[in-house]
Amino acid sequence: MTLVRAPLVSAPRALPAPAAPEHPCRVWSAHAEDLALALAAEIAAWPESPVQRLLAARGHLVLLREGSYVPASALASMAARAVVIGCALGTALRGSFVIAGPSAAWVLAGGPCPSPIALLSTARPVVLAGVVMRQAPLPARDVESIGGCPLTVPERSATDALRFEALPECALSTVRSLRDAGLLDDEEVERRLRRLDGHPHARRARERWSVILRDDGASDEHAGRSRAAGP
Numbered sequence: 001m002t003l004v005r006a007p008l009v010s011a012p013r014a015l016p017a018p019a020a021p022e023h024p025c026r027v028w029s030a031h032a033e034d035l036a037l038a039l040a041a042e043i044a045a046w047p048e049s050p051v052q053r054l055l056a057a058r059g060h061l062v063l064l065r066e067g068s069y070v071p072a073s074a075l076a077s078m079a080a081r082a083v084v085i086g087c088a089l090g091t092a093l094r095g096s097f098v099i100a101g102p103s104a105a106w107v108l109a110g111g112p113c114p115s116p117i118a119l120l121s122t123a124r125p126v127v128l129a130g131v132v133m134r135q136a137p138l139p140a141r142d143v144e145s146i147g148g149c150p151l152t153v154p155e156r157s158a159t160d161a162l163r164f165e166a167l168p169e170c171a172l173s174t175v176r177s178l179r180d181a182g183l184l185d186d187e188e189v190e191r192r193l194r195r196l197d198g199h200p201h202a203r204r205a206r207e208r209w210s211v212i213l214r215d216d217g218a219s220d221e222h223a224g225r226s227r228a229a230g231p
Contacts, residue, residue: 002003007196009042025086027095031148035083042230043070043087062113064088065130079147081107081133085117086149089128096123098143102174114170119150122161134164138199155188162205163196172206179212193196 025036046052046061046069055061061069067090075081085103086093099107101118117131117205125133142156152160158175165171178184193209 023134024089024091024093025083025149027093028150028156029145032083032086032226033148035079035129036087039070039074039084040087041079042074043068043084045167049200063118064113066114074111077147078107079149081110081198082146082151084147089131092126092128094121094123094126096121097150098138099149099155100134101165102170104151104157105154105161105177107146107149107175108154108157108183109177111177114174137164146181153184154183155192158189159192159196159205161199162193162208163199168208168211174220175209175212178214 021039023033023036025032043064048067048069052061052069056063056069059073062072062075064067064084065088070084070087075084075120082099084122085099085107089097098120099118100120102114103118106112106114115130120138121131121133122135122138124133138152142152143150143174144153150180151157158178161171161174165174175184179186189209193202193206
């Protein structure tokens with residue numbers, strides 16, 4: 001009698017697990033993407049509504065961009081503040097975008113979140129709601145990374161704010177926040193301002209810088225008189 005062997009049946013192969021979808025911050029770096037995953041959930045948990053606007057007015061939430069809120073408690077670090085800007089931009093984020101001006105100062109020094117978001121790009125700028133974007137050269141020395149997100153160094157952020165911010169009070173508060181945090185090299189700012197000859201808004205930038213120095217000088221003089229007068 002001839003025995004017929006049944007064909008061996010192999011166990012079905014397990015299908016590979018689907019790859020997790022990439023977060024838009026991946027275009028900045030893998031590190032930014034890792035940090036963004038938790039923060040994106042925080043933003044998604046607070047959609048636009050009258051309640052959210054009320055909580056933002058009371059300081060519990062921070063409005064990043066129209067429709068994008070995040071709890072103030074989630075913004076304690078520079079890295080978190082940098083990454084939430086990428087989260088607020090979502091799928092509109094591009095690798096060429098660099099956090100700049102008042103937004104870069106906010107990432108570094110904290111304080112009230114500026115609106116609109118300020119960005120620079122070496123590529124053609126795009127129009128986005130709640131964003132002001134300029135196309136400009138960005139040498140490597142003018143860009144640093146926080147939390148895997150690119151932003152302009154303090155001196156570039158300050159000079160750009162002095163030049164391009166339409167409202168003087170916004171320009172001045174941006175620069176003062178960096179100076180108060182001890183992040184700004186005054187001599188480097190002055191060197192950059194001197195190199196602006198022939199560039200747009202150079203005069204305005206120098207005048208605003210003079211206001212900051214004059215106000216600080218007046219404050220120092222007043223403090224000196226107060227100490228001399230004694231209690």
